[in-house]
Amino acid sequence: MDTKHYRTLFISDVHLGSKAAKVDFLLEFLRVHEAETIILVGDIVDGWRLKRSWYWPQDCNDVVQKLLRKARKGTRIVYIPGNHDEFLRGFPGSHFGGIEVAERMIHETADGKRYLVLHGDEFDVVVRNARLLAYLGDWAYDTAIVINIGLAAIRRRLGMPYWSFSAWAKLQVKQAVNFIGEFQKVVAEEARRNHVDGVICGHIHHAVMEDIDGIHYINTGDWVESCTAIVEHHDGHFELISWGERIGAVKRDLKAISRDVPLAISMEPAEVTTTEAA
Numbered sequence: 001m002d003t004k005h006y007r008t009l010f011i012s013d014v015h016l017g018s019k020a021a022k023v024d025f026l027l028e029f030l031r032v033h034e035a036e037t038i039i040l041v042g043d044i045v046d047g048w049r050l051k052r053s054w055y056w057p058q059d060c061n062d063v064v065q066k067l068l069r070k071a072r073k074g075t076r077i078v079y080i081p082g083n084h085d086e087f088l089r090g091f092p093g094s095h096f097g098g099i100e101v102a103e104r105m106i107h108e109t110a111d112g113k114r115y116l117v118l119h120g121d122e123f124d125v126v127v128r129n130a131r132l133l134a135y136l137g138d139w140a141y142d143t144a145i146v147i148n149i150g151l152a153a154i155r156r157r158l159g160m161p162y163w164s165f166s167a168w169a170k171l172q173v174k175q176a177v178n179f180i181g182e183f184q185k186v187v188a189e190e191a192r193r194n195h196v197d198g199v200i201c202g203h204i205h206h207a208v209m210e211d212i213d214g215i216h217y218i219n220t221g222d223w224v225e226s227c228t229a230i231v232e233h234h235d236g237h238f239e240l241i242s243w244g245e246r247i248g249a250v251k252r253d254l255k256a257i258s259r260d261v262p263l264a265i266s267m268e269p270a271e272v273t274t275t276e277a278a
């Protein structure tokens with residue numbers, strides 16, 4: 001596959017350090033996708049998982065090295081921490097190996113539209129307590145978000161697991177779709193408060209591009225299950241890439257070709273036993 005060039009590339013929720021991370025797929029993806037700017041939209045490293053038990057095979061280093069090499073060659077890379085890599089939240093504005101750390105940012109597209117970029121976990125508390133906060137008003141809303149981030153830091157220090165949006169949503173299967181919808185609405189509302197055209201976030205592992213009450217809501221998805229990324233083309237339009245499906249297509253092709261020949265290379269990802277994340 002030829003290398004593709006984009007203006008901006010957005011990925012999130014890789015969860016390096018978790019056995020469920022599809023690191024080999026991501027490496028292949030990064031090999032054939034170049035961009036002027038790469039924005040890492042949080043939960044790239046799973047600090048919560050690593051704290052419980054260290055799991056860092058060589059291919060995790062390969063991802064880090066690949067990104068650092070791109071930075072050296074002139075790609076601007078911005079790392080927006082999520083809840084699983086919130087240890088980086090203590091370093092806004094700092095650089096490591098040419099990678100900038102920012103809590104959130106405004107991204108301006110080639111055609112002049114402005115997008116708020118953030119991970120999205122700060123709104124968990126709002127999604128869970130939507131009715132109560134609507135009743136209590138703006139002050140409670142802002143305070144709840146600040147408390148949510150503070151609590152996550154304290155829980156991590158105490159070695160407690162982070163409250164997981166997707167695990168929680170999955171437990172309440174019937175309502176999961178409602179929760180995703182509620183999250184999207186809350187994040188779109190935050191974009192409106194910031195007077196921007198759209199928002200780009202991650203966190204809930206549900207890649208999508210859609211209009212929510214006049215706000216362009218974009219979610220980058222994840223590299224634990226779906227292997228998705230968002231790219232901005234040179235003219236400013238966005239595209240959702242489902243690399244998992246592409247890989248699936250390759251696998252089907254290989255099977256068709258080698259119907260009579262045993263498949264030498266298995267494209268199957270390692271057994272996924274846990275999908276706890278978000």
Ligand SMILES: [Mn+2]
Pocket residue numbers: 042043082083084119121202203204277278
């Ligand atoms: Mn997250």
